[in-house]
Each structure stands twice: as structure tokens, then as C-alpha cells.
Amino acid sequence: MTSETQLPDPLWNDLKARWQELADLGGIGSLLGWDQSTYLPAGAAAGRSRQQALLSRMAHARATDAGYGRLLDAAQSRTDLSPAQTRTVALARKNFEEATRLPADFVAAWSQHGGDSYSAWTTARPDNDFARMVPFLEKSLEFSLQAASYFPEFGDPMDYFIDQSDEGMTAQGVGDVFSKLREALVPLADAVTLAGPPRTDFLSRHYPTATQLSLGESVIRDYGYDFTRGRQDLTHHPFMTRLGGHDVRITTRVKAGDPTEALYSTLHEAGHALYEQGVLDEYLGTPLGGGVSAGVHESQSRLWENQVGRSRAFWAAYFGKFRDTFPEQLADVSEDEMYRAVNTVARSLIRTDADELTYNLHVITRYELERQLLGGQLALRDLNDAWHAAYEQNLGLRAPSDVDGALQDVHWYFGSIGGAFQGYTLGNVLSAQFYSAAEKANPGLENDIARADFSRLHGWLRENVYAPGGRYTPAELVERATGQAMTVEPYLNYLREKYGELYGVN
Numbered sequence: 413m414t415s416e417t418q419l420p421d422p423l424w425n426d427l428k429a430r431w432q433e434l435a436d437l438g439g440i441g442s443l444l445g446w447d448q449s450t451y452l453p454a455g456a457a458a459g460r461s462r463q464q465a466l467l468s469r470m471a472h473a474r475a476t477d478a479g480y481g482r483l484l485d486a487a488q489s490r491t492d493l494s495p496a497q498t499r500t501v502a503l504a505r506k507n508f509e510e511a512t513r514l515p516a517d518f519v520a521a522w523s524q525h526g527g528d529s530y531s532a533w534t535t536a537r538p539d540n541d542f543a544r545m546v547p548f549l550e551k552s553l554e555f556s557l558q559a560a561s562y563f564p565e566f567g568d569p570m571d572y573f574i575d576q577s578d579e580g581m582t583a584q585g586v587g588d589v590f591s592k593l594r595e596a597l598v599p600l601a602d603a604v605t606l607a608g609p610p611r612t613d614f615l616s617r618h619y620p621t622a623t624q625l626s627l628g629e630s631v632i633r634d635y636g637y638d639f640t641r642g643r644q645d646l647t648h649h650p651f652m653t654r655l656g657g658h659d660v661r662i663t664t665r666v667k668a669g670d671p672t673e674a675l676y677s678t679l680h681e682a683g684h685a686l687y688e689q690g691v692l693d694e695y696l697g698t699p700l701g702g703g704v705s706a707g708v709h710e711s712q713s714r715l716w717e718n719q720v721g722r723s724r725a726f727w728a729a730y731f732g733k734f735r736d737t738f739p740e741q742l743a744d745v746s747e748d749e750m751y752r753a754v755n756t757v758a759r760s761l762i763r764t765d766a767d768e769l770t771y772n773l774h775v776i777t778r779y780e781l782e783r784q785l786l787g788g789q790l791a792l793r794d795l796n797d798a799w800h801a802a803y804e805q806n807l808g809l810r811a812p813s814d815v816d817g818a819l820q821d822v823h824w825y826f827g828s829i830g831g832a833f834q835g836y837t838l839g840n841v842l843s844a845q846f847y848s849a850a851e852k853a854n855p856g857l858e859n860d861i862a863r864a865d866f867s868r869l870h871g872w873l874r875e876n877v878y879a880p881g882g883r884y885t886p887a888e889l890v891e892r893a894t895g896q897a898m899t900v901e902p903y904l905n906y907l908r909e910k911y912g913e914l915y916g917v918n
């Protein structure tokens with residue numbers, strides 16, 4: 413079989429060598445970062461930061477090299493490239509522009525500001541002092557608008573930020589999806605929370621952490637996560653990282669008093685990793701060699717965490733194993749009680765603690781505030797008040813303090829404002845769209861899951877979502893895999909059906 417991206421062509425070979433080098437520098441940077449978040453001795457932090465800064469300077473120099481730019485020009489003037497090659501060069505060009513258009517002085521000043529802002533936030537937050545962060549946020553907004561101004565082709569600055577993580581999406585498109593979601597989710601959350609919570613007492617019993625970890629690993633091995641090309645370690649904030657073509661690692665955290673913490677963080681990160689492990693070998697080391705967008709990536713973590721891991725079928729497959737592993741802790745618990753407990757819905761003030769149903773309302777709130785800030789309709793000194801008003805409207809709650817208000821997430825305190833949140837909810841929407849397409853193509857999929865057999869689901873996803881890597885734009889990928897453009901219907905149907913049945917509402 414001849415590969416569609418391998419032509420005997422000196423220009424192409426030069427470009428491939430450049431891309432492999434950029435991918436390897438990226439992988440080495442990820443290795444340093446992975447080590448820093450897992451095993452680095454505390455005393456080594458300063459030396460590590462210096463090493464990372466050196467590596468980023470080297471990577472940036474390679475990514476912006478004028479000779480590389482000329483190779484891209486030459487490739488873009490060619491008329492004989494295959495569609496896959498054309499797409500590869502287009503993505504490379506996008507990365508090149510991203511790295512070269514912002515002046516070096518501007519980038520240095522912005523990054524300095526990001527560090528200052530973050531360290532101010534780490535003290536303003538415990539002091540519950542939003543006002544102290546306003547000058548930092550004002551500067552962050554200025555930097556963000558300035559950065560967007562180097563990409564005038566986008567017009568709306570929000571479009572520029574969205575495109576960075578979700579290529580091809582616009583503020584208009586995201587806004588349409590979000591208003592449909594809000595319209596459906598606010599009344600659904602109201603009805604469900606009125607119905608009263610299920611029994612959850614057994615989730616706060618003592619579950620030895622080492623046993624929790626090996627149980628989680630056995631589940632993701634069943635999912636298809638390949639431990640010969642990855643591993644799981646402990647960290648504070650779980651993440652997935654690609655260190656090389658065949659080295660996709662995940663991290664988790666574990667609490668003895670809550671077995672769902674490690675389990676669902678493991679299933680979530682394994683979903684991201686299954687995506688990265690599934691990209692075609694021939695794309696590795698090129699701009700096509702990874703997940704295509706934040707939204708599609710998050711769709712896979714959510715699919716394996718929620719559509720699969722919080723389903724009745726999942727607990728039919730695993731409850732016995734959990735009870736054999738934790739016989740005392742689960743002695744008085746039924747499979748149905750476990751299923752209900754892991755699907756508890758409760759309105760809360762904290763995004764990261766939110767359940768599947770109300771989570772999106774947290775994201776929509778932040779997205780709309782960002783949009784107003786970037787559009788100049790909202791002044792930063794009014795952000796906290798606007799936050800509280802939006803929470804009352806969307807979740808019917810008011811935070812007693814700034815800590816749980818606009819100071820809550822770190823995202824706005826790294827020095828830039830815009831495009832930080834929408835990927836989470838786009839991922840939820842897409843997770844249901846992909847899952848329902850997989851079900852249509854594989855009748856009886858639920859029965860497979862109830863037997864812990866994930867081969868057909870994983871196989872379908874690998875072929876239709878993972879293997880292509882960045883070969884298609886996110887919109888093309890969704891259309892090819894599911895037969896239609898992104899739509900909220902499968903997601904809303906999924907939530908209505910599941911929570912309607914769980915809580916006896918419709």
C-alpha cells in the first residue's frame with residue numbers, strides 16, 4: 413500500500429525532517445513537564461524551569477526559522493500535492509504564522525505579565541480580593557486584544573481565540589450552540605434537582621488507594637488503553653500528555669474517602685489517550701500527528717468517562733468486580749444504587765465539582781462573560797457583579813464570596829482572556845454525537861459494554877475519529893464520522909433520556 417503522504421520528493425522530505433524535529437522538541441518539552449508534575453524533587457524546580465526555558469527558546473527558533481518559512485512557501489506554490497499533503501502544509505502554515513506574527517518583545521512582555529498575574533492571583537484568591545486583580549485583568553485584556561490584532565483576518569477577537577483551539581469555529585457558531593443548550597438545560601436542571609438526591613453515603617467510606625488505582629487501570633485496559641505505549645502516574649491535577657509517537661501517558665489523583673475521584677479522572681484521561689494512541693503511524697511526527705481540536709479531544713474524554721463510564725451497562729459489567737474488590741465497603745449497596753450515586757445532580761457554585769447536567773451552565777456563563785469583555789460591553793471592574801448575576805440566572809445560585817465567583821478558575825489569571833472554556837462544552841456536545849453514530853453503526857453496542865467488551869466501540873472510534881489525527885478540519889471530521897454537522901440534538905436526547913429516567917422527570 414502506498415501512503416498518500418509519502419511521495420519521493422526532496423521538498424517533502426525536507427519538510428518532514430523539520431516537522432519530525434519540531435515534534436521531537438515538543439515531546440522532550442512534554443517529558444520535562446510530565447516529570448515536573450509527577451516525580452521532580454522539590455529542590456530541583458529552579459533548575460528545571462531553566463531547562464524548560466532553554467528548550468522553548470530552541471523550539472521557537474526552529475518553528476520560526478526563515479528557511480522553514482521558505483520551504484512552506486515553496487510547498488504552497490505547488491499544484492501537485494495530494495489532499496493530505498495540502499492539509500498538512502496548511503496546518504504547518506497556521507502554526508508558523510502563530511509563532512512568527514507576534515513580535516518577540518510583545519511575547520516577552522505578555523509572558524512576564526502572565527507570570528505576575530498568576531502569582532498575584534495565588535494570594536488574592538485566599539484573601540477573597542477580586543478588586544486587587546482588576547488592574548491585572550485589564551492588562552490581560554489589553555494584551556489579548558493586541559495579540560488578536562496581529563490576525564486581522566479574524567475580525568472578531570473572540571473568533572481568533574476560538575480558532576486557536578477549535579479550528580474553524582466562530583463566536584457566532586458557539587453562541588448558537590450555547591443558547592440552544594441553555595434553553596433546554598436550565599429547566600431540566602430545575603426539574604431534576606427538585607426530585608431530590610440519591611443515596612451516596614457509601615461513596616465516602618474508606619477505599620484503599622492502591623486497590624483503587626489497580627482497579628481503574630484494569631478498566632482502561634479493557635477500554636483498549638495500551639500500557640506498552642503509555643503509563644499512569646499520580647499528580648495533583650490529572651492530565652494526558654504525548655511524549656512521543658508511541659508514548660501517551662496519563663496521570664490521576666486518588667482519595668481514600670471517595671472512589672469516584674480516581675476512577676472518573678482515570679477514565680477521562682484514558683479517553684484523551686485513546687485518541688492520541690489511535691492516530692495513524694504515518695501521520696506521527698507531522699502536523700497531522702495528534703488530536704485535531706480541543707472540542708474533539710474533550711469529546712473523547714467525556715465519551716469514555718460519561719457516555720460509557722456512567723452508564724447502566726458499565727455498572728452491569730463492573731459492579732460485581734467492584735464489590736469483590738471492596739466487599740465490606742459495598743456490602744449493603746446494589747448495582748442500581750451505584751449507578752444512581754455516580755449520576756448525582758446537584759447545583760453547585762464550583763465548575764470542577766459540577767455534574768454532567770449542570771456543568772455546561774458553568775461553561776456557558778464564563779464564555780458569555782469573556783465575549784462581553786472582549787467586545788467591550790463589560791468593564792473588568794464590573795466582572796464580579798456580572799458573574800453573580802449570571803449565576804443567579806443560569807444556576808439559581810449566588811456565591812457568598814469572590815473566591816467562588818470570578819476568582820474561581822485559574823484560566824483568566826494566566827495573562828490572557830478569551831477562548832478558554834468553550835472547548836469543554838463543545839466536547840460534551842460532540843461526545844453524544846459520536847457515540848450515537850457509533851451505536852447506529854454497531855447495533856447492540858450497549859450489550860457489548862455490559863460484558864466489558866469495548867472492541868466494537870473502540871474500533872469504530874479509532875477508524876472514524878482517532879486514525880485521521882489532524883487530516884481533516886474538525887467540521888469535516890464530524891461530518892465524515894457522523895453524517896452531519898455538529899448538532900446539539902444527540903446530546904440533549906442523551907441527557908433527557910438518562911436523567912428523565914433516573915429522576916423520574918421528563
Ligand SMILES: [Zn+2]
Pocket residue numbers: 680684710713
Ligand atoms: Zn479533558
